[in-house]
Amino acid sequence: MHIVVCVKQVPETGNCKIDPVTHTLVREGVAAIVNPFDMYAIEEGLRLKARLGTGRVTVISMGPRQAESALREAIAMGADDAVLISDRAFAGSDTWATSYTLAKAIEKFGNVRLILCGKQATDGDTAQVGPGIAAHLNIPQITYVRKIETLETNRIVAQRALEEGNETVESSLPCLLTVIKEINEPRIPSLKGKMNAKKAVIPVWTAADLGCDPALIGLEGSPTRVVRIFAPPVRSGGEIYTGEPQETVPRLIEKLKDTLALIAR
Amino acid sequence: MKPPIRIDPEICTQCGACIPVCPFAAMSERPGEPPAIDLEKCTLCGACAQTCPVEAITIEKKEKTVAASQDDQDVWVYAEWNGKEFQHVTFELLGKARELADKLNQRVGAILFAHPITDAMTRPLIEAGADYVLAADHPDLAAYQDERYAQVLRHLSAAHKPAVILYGATTIGRSLAARVAVPLRAGLTADCTGLDIEPETNLLLQTRPAFGGNIMACIKTPNARPQMATVRPKVMKQRPGDPTRQGKVLLQTLHDALLYSKARRIGFEPQNAFKVNLADADIIVSGGRGLQKAENFALIRELADVLGAAVGASRAAVDADWIPYAHQVGQTGKTVCPKIYIAVGISGQIQHLAGMQSSDIIVAINRDPDAPIFKHASFGIVGDLFQVVPLLTRELKKLLTK
Ligand SMILES: Cc1cc2nc3c(=O)[nH]c(=O)nc-3n(C[C@H](O)[C@H](O)[C@H](O)COP(=O)(O)OP(=O)(O)OC[C@H]3O[C@@H](n4cnc5c(N)ncnc54)[C@H](O)[C@@H]3O)c2cc1C
Ligand SMILES: Nc1ncnc2c1ncn2[C@@H]1O[C@H](COP(=O)(O)O)[C@@H](O)[C@H]1O
Numbered sequence: 001m002h003i004v005v006c007v008k009q010v011p012e013t014g015n016c017k018i019d020p021v022t023h024t025l026v027r028e029g030v031a032a033i034v035n036p037f038d039m040y041a042i043e044e045g046l047r048l049k050a051r052l053g054t055g056r057v058t059v060i061s062m063g064p065r066q067a068e069s070a071l072r073e074a075i076a077m078g079a080d081d082a083v084l085i086s087d088r089a090f091a092g093s094d095t096w097a098t099s100y101t102l103a104k105a106i107e108k109f110g111n112v113r114l115i116l117c118g119k120q121a122t123d124g125d126t127a128q129v130g131p132g133i134a135a136h137l138n139i140p141q142i143t144y145v146r147k148i149e150t151l152e153t154n155r156i157v158a159q160r161a162l163e164e165g166n167e168t169v170e171s172s173l174p175c176l177l178t179v180i181k182e183i184n185e186p187r188i189p190s191l192k193g194k195m196n197a198k199k200a201v202i203p204v205w206t207a208a209d210l211g212c213d214p215a216l217i218g219l220e221g222s223p224t225r226v227v228r229i230f231a232p233p234v235r236s237g238g239e240i241y242t243g244e245p246q247e248t249v250p251r252l253i254e255k256l257k258d259t260l261a262l263i264a265r
Numbered sequence: 266m267k268p269p270i271r272i273d274p275e276i277c278t279q280c281g282a283c284i285p286v287c288p289f290a291a292m293s294e295r296p297g298e299p300p301a302i303d304l305e306k307c308t309l310c311g312a313c314a315q316t317c318p319v320e321a322i323t324i325e326k327k328e329k330t331v332a333a334s335q336d337d338q339d340v341w342v343y344a345e346w347n348g349k350e351f352q353h354v355t356f357e358l359l360g361k362a363r364e365l366a367d368k369l370n371q372r373v374g375a376i377l378f379a380h381p382i383t384d385a386m387t388r389p390l391i392e393a394g395a396d397y398v399l400a401a402d403h404p405d406l407a408a409y410q411d412e413r414y415a416q417v418l419r420h421l422s423a424a425h426k427p428a429v430i431l432y433g434a435t436t437i438g439r440s441l442a443a444r445v446a447v448p449l450r451a452g453l454t455a456d457c458t459g460l461d462i463e464p465e466t467n468l469l470l471q472t473r474p475a476f477g478g479n480i481m482a483c484i485k486t487p488n489a490r491p492q493m494a495t496v497r498p499k500v501m502k503q504r505p506g507d508p509t510r511q512g513k514v515l516l517q518t519l520h521d522a523l524l525y526s527k528a529r530r531i532g533f534e535p536q537n538a539f540k541v542n543l544a545d546a547d548i549i550v551s552g553g554r555g556l557q558k559a560e561n562f563a564l565i566r567e568l569a570d571v572l573g574a575a576v577g578a579s580r581a582a583v584d585a586d587w588i589p590y591a592h593q594v595g596q597t598g599k600t601v602c603p604k605i606y607i608a609v610g611i612s613g614q615i616q617h618l619a620g621m622q623s624s625d626i627i628v629a630i631n632r633d634p635d636a637p638i639f640k641h642a643s644f645g646i647v648g649d650l651f652q653v654v655p656l657l658t659r660e661l662k663k664l665l666t667k
Contacts, residue, residue: 169529224453225486229288238643239645
């Protein structure tokens with residue numbers, strides 16, 4: 001079974017700071033990492049292949065050349081191969097154009113049976129690309145998956161986490177899943193994996209390779225436009241109480257009283 | 266191919282103002298020349314063009330400025346019915362939709378898929394601001410299912426051409442909207458915290474946090490319809506319902522082909538252990554590693570009970586198996602925005618903050634005065650949670666049962 005995992009390279013949030021003068025994200029020297037949710041998607045791909053005893057796990061990423069390092073990390077974990085989808089023409093893509101482009105890449109492989117995505121990327125936080133790919137390919141989707149119960153040649157049963165509880169969904173293949181953290185614990189790459197990652201040749205597919213419609217990629221293919229970027233309103237400094245709980249607790253309650261009364265109404 | 270962003274060397278004064286404002290670090294200084302733009306990093310967001318004091322930067326947006334077309338009418342709200350009740354965000358959205366539609370001089374439509382659909386379901390939607398309810402009542406729509414719901418909504422949108430469709434940024438809203446946007450070739454903005462109408466163009470202005478709340482972006486969909494957005498629960502104010510409001514219920518007949526689906530729901534297991542619906546809660550009490558062991562979560566639950574609050578947790582508490590993952594707040598958990606967020610024994614690492622920093626009031630209880638959470642707290646108590654929390658619970662109980 002051919003499984004494709006979509007991964008995105010994102011800046012490490014732990015290091016993201018806002019420049020106090022310009023109010024923009026400080027990116028200098030900020031490490032790029034594999035989107036945390038995509039680590040679970042990679043791991044699940046590898047586990048499913050092991051469960052089936054056969055198959056191929058391919059990781060793909062759309063992004064600038066440096067996104068190649070994210071793909072190497074996936075190969076180090078055990079992915080069979082990787083493709084970087086990169087072209088200047090993709091600049092400015094929103095989730096519509098991104099999911100179109102990734103869908104074109106998945107189509108190019110031929111017989112992909114299962115596509116795994118992370119729940120969302122930590123930079124854009126949209127959770128739209130996975131369902132977008134499924135819609136472009138016109139295949140079913142199961143989002144927020146916490147457990148895969150059954151995987152057969154033509155059938156999958158998975159559990160997804162909704163607000164009120166866990167739902168079990170059965171689907172034919174091909175199918176696209178987005179996964180959450182609960183699904184597994186990603187492995188640490190082995191030494192052999194790291195060697196493979198170093199040696200791996202990662203092809204780059206461009207818009208022309210994918211046969212993309214130029215009107216549907218990049219900025220032109222994107223219905224949304226970012227018109228402005230600004231810093232969030234700053235929180236005014238808070239009040240911090242120290243001392244005996246007999247003193248601090250009533251002071252806190254005094255502050256919360258009005259809001260609590262409003263909520264109770 | 267001509268690059269879509271250019272700096273006119275004749276106009277550019279090489280002042281460098283644009284370099285630090287680029288959120289994507291795509292611009293760099295070049296001696297004696299306008300800054301270089303790394304097109305691989307550039308997302309054409311326009312922050313540089315906005316900053317440039319001499320307007321030397323142009324971004325080719327190939328926009329055929331479409332005046333809001335007469336064909337595209339009305340503001341729709343996807344009414345999220347879970348089989349027993351509406352998600353609270355539905356009513357928040359109807360209030361907002363009413364405000365937007367009044368500015369546009371258009372109507373508000375509520376979209377309801379369920380089975381059976383009763384008056385008791387449609388009435389509250391009208392009272393909350395809908396002028397009509399487009400109701401699709403069919404056994405196959407009794408429970409949410411991505412493909413069917415998306416196909417039916419796509420069909421209704423293509424037939425009626427709304428200008429705007431709003432969804433709650435819930436698990437279901439986000440899965441559905443993304444699936445509808447593709448075949449409609451609609452723009453879709455995720456997890457908005459602000460919505461307005463731009464007066465000159467009648468376009469929907471959508472504001473949303475990105476990068477875990479570190480920056481805000483304002484987004485428009487100039488050329489495509491409908492303009493779609495998912496909206497973060499608890500951010501829009503719900504308006505009181507008006508029992509005198511009149512509206513129509515328009516029952517839709519559906520072609521069988523629309524209900525075709527390759528996936529189906531085969532089971533559901535509700536989670537009642539304790540209230541998990543973090544997105545819908547006005548108050549959340551969260552516990553972290555400071556609680557030391559699973560049993561001590563009882564302290565959090567008791568406080569939450571007194572307040573009618575939901576229970577959240579840091580990743581450290583979830584990873585230690587003290588509480589299920591559904592309660593995790595933060596970058597790899599849920600994003601929440603309650604009126605009051607109480608963080609107990611949580612240090613406030615950036616990944617946790619990413620999920621809760623837009624809460625109205627943040628309360629921190631931590632024994633370490635240098636814990637980063639205090640920098641983000643509206644109110645904080647430095648102290649031992651094992652003393653502070655039981656006392657707080659007792660005092661609040663006295664106050665609230667009065
Ligand atoms: C990719 C990635 C994703 C992540 N996603 C998330 C996420 O979604 N959510 C999340 O929460 N974290 C996330 N994290 C982890 C995050 O970095 C922190 O490790 C985590 O939030 C710490 O949890 P904590 O505050 O409970 O524990 P700690 O950092 O250990 O803090 C415990 C706090 O309790 C206080 N304390 C101890 N005893 C007492 C007492 N008796 N009374 C009062 N105070 C006391 C201590 O002073 C301390 O400040 C992520 C990390 C990574 C790398
Ligand atoms: N540029 C990209 N390349 C590959 N996969 C992506 C890309 N963007 C998003 N994805 C996938 O889609 C998921 C959701 O991303 P998003 O919709 O941006 O929150 C991610 O977890 C990835 O699996």
